[in-house]
Amino acid sequence: MKQTWRWFGPNDPVSLQDIRQAGATGIVTALHDIPNGVVWSREAIAERKKMIEEAGLVWSVVESIPLHEDVKLQRGDYKTYIANWGESLRNLASEGIKIICYNFMPVLDWTRTDLAWELPSGARCLRFDADRFAAFDLYILKREAAQSEYTDAEKASAKACFDAMSDEDKDLLVRNMIAGLPGSEESYTIERFAAQLDLYKDIDADQLRKHLGDFLNEVLPIAEEVGSKLAIHPDDPPRPLFGLPRIVSNVEDMRALRAVNDSPANGFTLCTGSYGVHEGNDLPAMVDEFADFIYFFHLRSTKRDGKSFYEADHFGGHVDMVEVIRRYKAVEEKTGLSIPFRPDHGHQILDDLTRRSNPGYPAIGRLRGLAELRGAMMAIGGKLD
Template identity: 50%
Template sequence: MTDKQHVSLFPSWRWFGPQDAVTLAEIRQTGAKGVVSALHQIPCGEVWSLHDISQRKEMIESAGLRWNVVESVNVHESIKTASPERDEYIDKYCQTLENLGKSNINTVCYNFMPVLDWTRTQLNFPLKDGSFALRYDPVALAAFEIFILKRPGIENDYTEAQKEAAHAYLQQLSSHEKDVLQRTIMAGLPGTDEVYSPEEFMKHLGVYKEIGVVKLRENLTYFLSKIIPVAESYGINMCIHPDDPPFPILGLPRIVCTEDDLRYIVESVPSLNNGITFCTGSLGARRDNDLPGMIKRLGSKIHFLHLRNVQHNPDGSFYEADHLEGSTDMFAVMKAVIEEQLKRNMMGRTDIAIPMRPDHGHQFLFDADRQFYPGYSAIGRMRGLAELRGLEMGIRNTHVNKWKMIAN
């Protein structure tokens, strides 16, 4: 075995650009080496020019960091719904990939979630230590969906007991709290302040009325069949992000929730460049997902890691726990990742230092007066990154030498 076995994960940090409350100078002090960023100022579906990419890259490099992952080149709704103009938007997407490849940026994260990005019902759930976390409560979602959104056909999706619980929940909310709930659920793309109105959202739902899981999968496969050859030409690893939460909500289909879903996607267009963003928070929100096992079986296709934890509750809710606590065994996850790195080393692969970022983080008192995107405070993520790097080093020091002896 070569010294490549000692290559660690590539510690990275999501940065939303110059408008982000966390500065590049601060990121450099967290222990991160890479920056995960995107050109959020460019409307979804439009081409990222070489000039705009170069400007952002120079900004990051001048701070002593590396722009190693794009998150995300967002996929236009026309592509997801197979609208007549989808090929036009796919061509623009391919041009953006070409420009990123020419700029030596070789990992692109994206998702195929209809309309909304990740969805929570509360952005400031209080924890025992006085910090705040993101939370998903199915009762709160039902209250919004049944009594505020009033989605047609909703009466068939909930039991009478669930409807009663949702009504009781709504009754305890003030007008302001109802407005906050609506804005929290209807938030649009990351890195923007866009919030859908119920009318706008219902219009989107109308488009998806005839698009179920099978059709959405077909649309994703079509998209991948067009972009993966371009990604291969420019050495770009495409990595799809799981749905968050990983189950159907608000009448929208979900197709990136389970191991079977991920396997279907990577096998639908066979290529090493057609890969996965392995998000332990998103996938961990389903109790039936075996995360360490998924890494062992699909690890060769993992190009990017989002590491965070969630705590499940008996009522079906979950909140984002400390990175090393919660319902996911982060030790087993990290051990499986390091084993995957050793496999890549033995195969002679060059992509051993998988980019990893601490995903989301609690908002601590230190950051109380700063305006962050939900989940992206400074100190909470810095704590997560420190804990994850320590866990990684501990596993390497205690296990890699044993594996080396076995291999020899």
């Protein structure tokens, strides 16, 4: 069980020294300054790797090599972008970095309506509020097809929510929804966002899955050649948004992905927070079923309230974290691998409340999560790297 921590590079308010003091040994990061679709040079990778190693840490996982939107749409120079992605994969492997977390979510790769929702304790967390989301979709974005995608009751709740918002509330909601969260591939204006959504009007889940399959058929042979593993991240949240197709939301989607290409390099990031929002997902059973193909764990919990949810304590919410960890240990025993995990997201607590940090990625809240996860792992006899 490799203890890792997400770091957004030299401009991250949480430093490598902070991370080492928190107890993590590995770093999960990317070259965030390189535009989507451009090759990551071996020199740039080596420079970032050296920075991490000089801090006494190792670069364990790439999250992510962003996929250019044209790859998902299969338009324009998408074949060049796929080739460039494969070249980046080779260059990373040349530097010994061989676990790649990526996603295939159209337009937005994760979505929250509230980035600092206050809990009864005074801590703050990320939240997805279904009424606020629908208010944005129906009355700010004014997406034409949205009127047919909500029930009358949902539209009434969204309208009441919208009417209660001040102008400042509306501006903040817009920023939260489309301005780009940490790790997101793009940032949008309302007009550009609407135009991007329109590009997907004729692409359903089956077509998007085919595009993913075409991408994988090109890059998986490279991954096998250089000994790398691809670990797709689930949809976040795992349900259709803005009429966009979703293809990595549940166990059936996971089975379909393996059916697209049965390469041993075609694997998963088991994100308990994302998969946990889908009430039909049995997370321990999913770990069991895909034990041979889980190459990375994101461990966090979410608490559902209808279609809304918030990010709970790591051992709160609707995720049976202890049982997931037991199955995680069994996967390592079965495969003989030491699989990296990271404390995914965290509450703003204590000095986090006054210290600048990326939404979802405060220092102390994640330190607490890592400590709790480490304790549970040690209690069941897990071996920590």
